[in-house]
Amino acid sequence: MTDFTPFEDxxxxxxxxxxxxxxxxxxxxxxxxxxxxxxxxxxxxxxLLDDPGDVRHELTDVRLLLARSLFHSAxxxxxxxxxxxxxxxxxxEPYAHLLVGRALQRKGLEDEAQPHLRLxxxxxxxxx
Numbered sequence: 001m002t003d004f005t006p007f008e009d010x011x012x013x014x015x016x017x018x019x020x021x022x023x024x025x026x027x028x029x030x031x032x033x034x035x036x037x038x039x040x041x042x043x044x045x046x047x048l049l050d051d052p053g054d055v056r057h058e059l060t061d062v063r064l065l066l067a068r069s070l071f072h073s074a075x076x077x078x079x080x081x082x083x084x085x086x087x088x089x090x091x092x093e094p095y096a097h098l099l100v101g102r103a104l105q106r107k108g109l110e111d112e113a114q115p116h117l118r119l120x121x122x123x124x125x126x127x128x
Contacts, residue, residue, distance in 0.1 A: 022048065026062070033065060038073035042066060060090055067099050079103040094124025101128065 020028075025048055032041035045066035049059065063086040070078040080103050083096040090096070101116035117128035 022051075029062075029065065029069075033069055036072070038069045039075075042069040042073060042075070042078070045069060060086060060093070063089075064093070064095060067096065071099050071103055074106075076103040076107050092123055094120045094122075094126060097123065098126045098128070 025044055029041045029044040029048065032038075032044065045062055048062050049066065063082055067079050067083040067086060070076075070082060080100055083099040083103070086093055086096045087100070097116040098120035101113040101120055104110075104113035104116065117126075120126040121128050
């Protein structure tokens with residue numbers, strides 16, 4: 001007997017490519033990050049920010065994980081942009097300061113990095 005299951009139905013729930021809920025995409029992005037698939041996580045997280053659906057109240061978490069994904073995949077300009085946007089909404093987020101500072105350091109901009117690294121240490125206890 002031949003299975004005539006439509007291709008879209010095969011993808012749904014398996015690869016998670018069609019008609020996912022926002023929550024499903026958030027969980028998959030977290031799983032990709034944990035698996036060190038940082039570029040893939042960044043793509044999915046950027047899509048979540050473009051269409052936040054029902055996670056509007058948790059955009060800080062989405063932005064922070066996106067900035068971390070970008071940093072770990074050496075997309076430093078993106079890291080700085082996203083973490084800076086996060087800091088506009090939550091200026092006391094220590095990890096965002098750490099990410100901006102570390103990204104600036106990796107770009108060779110030590111003087112610009114220092115204020116962010118100091119704030120990361122002061123607000124969150126991150127040793128720099």
